Amino acid sequence: MHFSSTSTSAFSSSALPLPLAAYGWDADREAEFAPYAERGLLPGRVVRVDRGLCDVVTAAGVVRADTEFVVPRDPLKVVCTGDWVAVDPEDADPRYVRTLLTRRTAFVRSTSSKRSEGQILAANVDHAVVAMSLAVELDLGRVERFLALAWESGAQPVVVLTKADLVPDPVALSYLVEDVEASAPGVPVLTVCARDGDGVEELAALLDRGTSVLLGASGAGKSTLANALVGEDVMGVQATRDMDGKGRHTTTTRNLLPLPGGGVLIDTPGLRGVGLWDAGTGVGQVFSEIEEFARDCRFHDCAHESEPGCAVRAAVEDGELPTRRLESYHKLVRENQWIVAKSDARVRADVRQDWKRKQAAGRAAGEAKRGRGPWRPAPPR
Missing domain, CATH: 2.40.50.140 (Nucleic acid-binding proteins)
Structure with missing residues (x-):
C-alpha cells in the first residue's frame, strides 16, 4: 500500500x-x-x-x-x-x-428478514479467518459460503480447522485438509488446537499485520482461538456439550482485540445463518475452476445444466470436477441471484424470464419423451 x-x-x-x-x-x-x-x-x-x-x-x-x-x-x-x-x-x-x-473493506451478509437488507459484520478487514470445528462433520458447502462472502468483502480468506486434537490419526486429518483445500482454491488451510497451542504460531504469522475478523458457527472454538492469538484470556470460553461435543455459544458482541505480534483481531458471535449478499464476484472466486472450464462452453451464457457443448458438465463426466462442487456452485449462484433480484427490478425481471424459459423447456422435453410432440398450452374452456 x-x-x-x-x-x-x-x-x-x-x-x-x-x-x-x-x-x-x-x-x-x-x-x-x-x-x-x-x-x-x-x-x-x-x-x-x-x-x-x-x-x-x-x-x-x-x-x-x-x-x-x-x-x-x-x-x-x-x-x-x-x-x-x-x-x-x-x-x-x-x-x-x-x-x-x-471503509476500505466490509464483510456483509444478508439478514434473515424478508426485506432486502444486508448486515455488516466488520469493517476495514484485511484477513477473514473462517473457523471450522473438527468436532463435527465438516460442511464443505458452509466453507464455500463463508469464502464467497470473504472474497466479496475484499479481504484475504484463511480457513482454520479448529480442535485438531479430536482427529488424532494424521492420515485422516490430511484427508480432511485436502477436502477443504479442494473447496477453497487459493486459500491457506491450517489445522489448529488452540487449547494446546498447536498451529497457533503459524496462524499468528499470517495475521501479524492489518485487521483480521474471526468467523464461524457457534461452538467452532473462536473465543478459545482468539485467546490463544492474543496471549491471554480476554474472551469467555465455555466447555463443550457432553451429548455431541459441540461448543456452546459464548461471544455475543463483536470485539476488536490488539495482537501481540502486530495487527488486530475482530472476534464475532457465532453465525447461525450465512446468507449471501450481492456476492457474485466472491462466488466466482470460490469456484474458480468452474469459471475456468466455462470459458470453453459453446454458449457464453451457459448455465451448465443441460445446454449442448457445456465444458463444465463435460468436466464432471470426465471426473475432473466433483459433482458436489457443481451442485454447490449452482446453489450459491441461484441464491445470490435471488438476493440481488429482491432489490433490483431489472435483475428480478431477467430471473423471472429465465425461469419461464426453463419451465417451458422442461415441459417440452417431457412431452417429447412421451412422444406427444412439442408442448402447447391447453386451449381455454
Missing part, C-alpha cells in the same frame, strides 16, 4: 499516537482525517458496538460514544466494529460519533 509522505493533519506521521498505530492508523487515514482535526474532533477506531453506543479507542484511551448522529437509512452504513470514526473532544458531554471515515 502506498502511504503519502506529507500530511496537513494535526497528527504528524512522526508522532502517531501509539494506541492508534497499534490499531491500524496510518498516513492515509491521517490525511483523510485532516478536515475533522481542524474542527477539533478526535480520530478513533470502533472496538465494540452495543445498542446505539460504541467503545472507541483514541489516543487518550477507550471512550464511550453515542452513534445518534450517524444513523443512516442504509443498514450497511451503520457504525460497526472496525470502523474509523471522528468523535467529539474530551470535554464534550455526552460524546458523539460525528462521522465515519472511508
Whole structure:
C-alpha cells in the first residue's frame, strides 16, 4: 500500500499516537482525517458496538460514544466494529460519533428478514479467518459460503480447522485438509488446537499485520482461538456439550482485540445463518475452476445444466470436477441471484424470464419423451 509522505493533519506521521498505530492508523487515514482535526474532533477506531453506543479507542484511551448522529437509512452504513470514526473532544458531554471515515473493506451478509437488507459484520478487514470445528462433520458447502462472502468483502480468506486434537490419526486429518483445500482454491488451510497451542504460531504469522475478523458457527472454538492469538484470556470460553461435543455459544458482541505480534483481531458471535449478499464476484472466486472450464462452453451464457457443448458438465463426466462442487456452485449462484433480484427490478425481471424459459423447456422435453410432440398450452374452456 502506498502511504503519502506529507500530511496537513494535526497528527504528524512522526508522532502517531501509539494506541492508534497499534490499531491500524496510518498516513492515509491521517490525511483523510485532516478536515475533522481542524474542527477539533478526535480520530478513533470502533472496538465494540452495543445498542446505539460504541467503545472507541483514541489516543487518550477507550471512550464511550453515542452513534445518534450517524444513523443512516442504509443498514450497511451503520457504525460497526472496525470502523474509523471522528468523535467529539474530551470535554464534550455526552460524546458523539460525528462521522465515519472511508471503509476500505466490509464483510456483509444478508439478514434473515424478508426485506432486502444486508448486515455488516466488520469493517476495514484485511484477513477473514473462517473457523471450522473438527468436532463435527465438516460442511464443505458452509466453507464455500463463508469464502464467497470473504472474497466479496475484499479481504484475504484463511480457513482454520479448529480442535485438531479430536482427529488424532494424521492420515485422516490430511484427508480432511485436502477436502477443504479442494473447496477453497487459493486459500491457506491450517489445522489448529488452540487449547494446546498447536498451529497457533503459524496462524499468528499470517495475521501479524492489518485487521483480521474471526468467523464461524457457534461452538467452532473462536473465543478459545482468539485467546490463544492474543496471549491471554480476554474472551469467555465455555466447555463443550457432553451429548455431541459441540461448543456452546459464548461471544455475543463483536470485539476488536490488539495482537501481540502486530495487527488486530475482530472476534464475532457465532453465525447461525450465512446468507449471501450481492456476492457474485466472491462466488466466482470460490469456484474458480468452474469459471475456468466455462470459458470453453459453446454458449457464453451457459448455465451448465443441460445446454449442448457445456465444458463444465463435460468436466464432471470426465471426473475432473466433483459433482458436489457443481451442485454447490449452482446453489450459491441461484441464491445470490435471488438476493440481488429482491432489490433490483431489472435483475428480478431477467430471473423471472429465465425461469419461464426453463419451465417451458422442461415441459417440452417431457412431452417429447412421451412422444406427444412439442408442448402447447391447453386451449381455454
